[in-house]
Amino acid sequence: MITEVVNKPLLPESLLRCLEKLFSEKADSATADFYQSQPSLPDFSGRLILLVDDNDVNRMVAAAILKKSGLEVDLAVDGQDAIEKVTAAMDNRPYDAILMDVQMPIMGGYEATRILQQKYRNFAIPIIALTAHAMEGSMQKCLDAGMVDYISKPIQPHHLFDVLKKQMA
Numbered sequence: 001m002i003t004e005v006v007n008k009p010l011l012p013e014s015l016l017r018c019l020e021k022l023f024s025e026k027a028d029s030a031t032a033d034f035y036q037s038q039p040s041l042p043d044f045s046g047r048l049i050l051l052v053d054d055n056d057v058n059r060m061v062a063a064a065i066l067k068k069s070g071l072e073v074d075l076a077v078d079g080q081d082a083i084e085k086v087t088a089a090m091d092n093r094p095y096d097a098i099l100m101d102v103q104m105p106i107m108g109g110y111e112a113t114r115i116l117q118q119k120y121r122n123f124a125i126p127i128i129a130l131t132a133h134a135m136e137g138s139m140q141k142c143l144d145a146g147m148v149d150y151i152s153k154p155i156q157p158h159h160l161f162d163v164l165k166k167q168m169a
Contacts, residue, residue, distance in 0.1 A: 020060065042161050045070035047096040047168060050085055052076040052112070053130060054104040058153070062099065062130075065157050069164075078104040079112025086116060086125070095125050096168050099151070102131045102142065110145040117146040126167040130155070 004018045049071050053059045063073045074095070076082040082100065089095055102109035113127050129142035132153040139150045149163050 016056075019057070041069045042165050043070050044096075044164065044168070046072075048072045048074065048089075048093060049164075050074045050076060050082060050089075050095045050098045052079065052082040052098065052104070052109065053101040054078055055101075058101070058130075062155055062160075065155060065160065068157075069161060079107030079109055079115075081106075082112050083107075083115055083119075087119075090120070097164060098125055098127045099130050100127050100147065102129055102133070109147075110141070113146045128163060128167060 004021065006014055006018050047070070049066060051059060051062055051066065051073050052075075053062065054077055059075050059077075063075065066073050074085060074089075076085050079100075082098065086095065086098070100109040100113060109129065109131075116125075116127065117123050123146075126148045127146065129139075129147045129150045130153060131138060131142070131150070142150050149167055151160055151163055
């Protein structure tokens with residue numbers, strides 16, 4: 001079944017709009033069963049989270065899931081971007097948690113986490129790893145870098161919310 005069409009010549013903007021529409025619908029349908037089966041979602045209204053991932057689709061899907069619980073979501077595209085956003089937010093409104101992809105270009109999540117831990121000696125914002133690596137030792141590597149928990153991709157909403165409840169308590 002064809003649901004979208006992109007005309008030639010292929011322009012990046014039209015392709016991006018098409019993909020955003022398709023994945024937005026997929027994010028809504030992929031999480032619909034979860035939301036319907038839950039008696040109630042955690043209410044994170046008024047809480048602010050930084051989502052760091054280099055993949056546009058991953059950011060869009062994860063942000064859609066997070067916003068369903070009332071979270072405000074800021075986005076960063078790599079570790080360097082995350083450090084800049086955290087630094088800017090420290091004087092204003094610090095984040096309640098950071099979801100950090102571990103492998104990204106420019107600066108990965110492990111390095112960004114170490115820098116944040118060094119820059120802010122008493123860094124109290126929980127950094128939660130997002131990774132597609134479910135291999136043994138991956139969680140320990142995240143903990144060694146200063147992350148407090150670990151969520152594997154693809155993100156399972158119930159696990160994501162369990163981890164956020166625990167870390168943002």
